[in-house]
Amino acid sequence: MELVRATNRSVRLRNRSALLSRIFLDGPLTRQDLVRGTGLSQPAVSNVVGDLIDEGLVMEAGAAESDGGRPSMMLRVAPRHAVVIGVDVGETRVRVELFDLTMTVLGSVEYPLEHNGTEPATVAGHVLAGIDRVLADSGIARSEVLGVGIGVSGVVEQGAHAIVDAQTLGWHRVPLQQLVAEGTDLPLHLDNGAKTLGQAEMWFGAGRGARHAVFALVGSGVGAAVVTNGVTYRGASSSAGEWGHTTLVYGGRPCRCGARGCLEAYVGAEAVIDRYREARRGRPVPGEDEESQLGALVAAAEKSETARRVLDETADYLGAGVANLINLFNPERVVLGGWAAMALGGLLPAIRVAAGRQALRAPYAQTTIELGRLGVDAVALGAATLPIARLLATGGIRR
Template sequence: MDVRRTTVRDMRRSNRSVILTSIYRHGPLSRYELGRETSLSAASVSNLVGELLDEGVVEEAGSVESDGGRPRVLLRVAPTFGYVVGAEVGETRVRVELFDLAMNVVATVVSPIETPKPAPELAVRSVLQGLDEVIAGAGVAKERVLGLGVAVAGVVEGPADAVVHAQTLGWDGVPLGAMLAAGTEIPIQVDNGANTLGQAEMWFGAGRGATDAVVALVGSGVGAALVTGGTSYRGTRSSAGEWGHTTIMYGGRQCRCGALGCLEAYVGAEAVLERYREAGGPSAATDDEEAEFVALLAAVGTSEVAAKVVEDTIGYLGAGFANLVNLVNPERIVLGGWAGLLLGERYLPQLREAVGRHALRRPYAQVAIELCELGSDAVARGAATLPVLRLLREGGVTRKLTTS
């Protein structure tokens, strides 16, 4: 093996990655701005940008006036160089979306799930069927799809060849990556849904500009993405962020994971609705958990039972956020997930007050508590960033380029 040749090639790819990442995350940028952003020489920037332009990964996007010289040409990642797919395997539905590289939604398929604990085979079938449907619906050649990112609940050891441990779903060591890969030639990556939500919000939403943040997902279950120093913190084996399974009450309600007193047993949508029924609220009139949750919130003005359940839920969630404030000292906490958004849109001021009652004064004064900005498809969008991130790390080298 020629060690020198390998080293030069790796360095060149690394420099391409630095340039491409800067353009994608902070662009459009001129060559001059790229030099300042990356600390690469003008000659290196010019040569590498020329390669990326020739390959179609990057394109010109207008120009800006410079100080006394010719206008500077701006560069951006070409939106239609390739496409990426993100899938969210939720407890009530599977959402599959096709995006261009500017993260514009091109096609969407949403499939309901009839059981709250879908078998892995059912989840795989729904994702792969959705993958085929969005590609066909968009009229995109399958070879132009750079990858499929899949977001699931639980601990994900991966993301390539991912193995999933999701106690709340009854999944124990499920080789989800291999199961998905067996059904398609498109590269597969799998990650925890809270992590993909966090990546989407940090890249495109309410987390932009923050270096120490927590992005919380509150849906049927509860999780969080932890970002410290601008980098996702995942722990020894990628299970960091299981905030929903931190204990909020010793000997408390039984959580779906089997433990007692978990935060999820008090603020997860399934648990909130269960508390509502136990307190005298109506029995479920539908299998649609989201519709039932909306009905609970709508009843707050006319039902003391509903009002008390929601008030307690905000209190529990505030205490959970206060634990994050005291433990992590984030500059920003972003609340997302479908149930989190429904609560936050109505009760964000009360939630902030509840956090303040439980957190230490100084770190509480340093944190901003905001709502996710990307809406209901944020988890799937974040899953789609997994193949985008791989493209950036590889310096724009794709299956098409490596096999041609």
């Protein structure tokens, strides 16, 4: 179904891309490793690698162990060939991080968001200020920045300028990319936060090695990223993966999206706290913000029957939601991430059991359900991979 023409030059591009990707994702590697890994001939690998070294994208880094014979040189991506910036526009804060090409953090800065002071222009301002800040702090020139990736907790519609719908921020069709672009000419990449988290876990965390994986992001709201055949699936207008608003309890609790019985209305942090409050006959849950309230609930479960019941039910609902993902996507792995999922980590065994009850046996047996390995900062890390993904796809030929 691929109706894209191939030409002789595209051969080189593909091979460059394949080799560079491998060096980046699995490196350091020797030329021989690349020969074995890609099936290309030795001269072809040397030829392409030579170009990459000449262009400063790749560097030799010492010789490999050898037991007789000429030792092969290790190849790695040149860490400072460029830097990338990852931004996490979350429900409560904007976080900007600067990475080199080995994804080492070179600097970061965070701006809290008022609970309702979430004007798009304010957020764009934070992003721009953050970029200036991390560059200034680390003394790196703008020209060295490959690009800026921005993960937003909302639906991001890709296009010439990405448009953002974010219920929790009260945003409707906000041209965030344009707002940021007006303040900088660095290449921008916007994406949904769940998708960037998925990308991060896919490259560096619990998703490594999987071709088909689902990343469930549980925070105040609920989202998911689906990786099919190694690629994040976006759908027709890049809103695929809106797991939080799938119906789980037909006719059930009202959801902030306007429908009823959405998964988010049961397992989102806000909903869990709400359900706990109801179970306490309306007595408020102690804690300043959702994070501490959820913590209070988890702590209370040690002693309180009520709290435990709420958590058990949460695991059941979450398990059923995960089962739906398993039935529909048949992934090799389901990875739970987001701060609420991390806080509820103790429920993992119960979630597994609940999912097993609701999923079909065969696909359930072929998947694992685990927690994310990258913690809460995965969104910014994943956002930073967006410009890199482009670099790898084009074989390192910028723009």
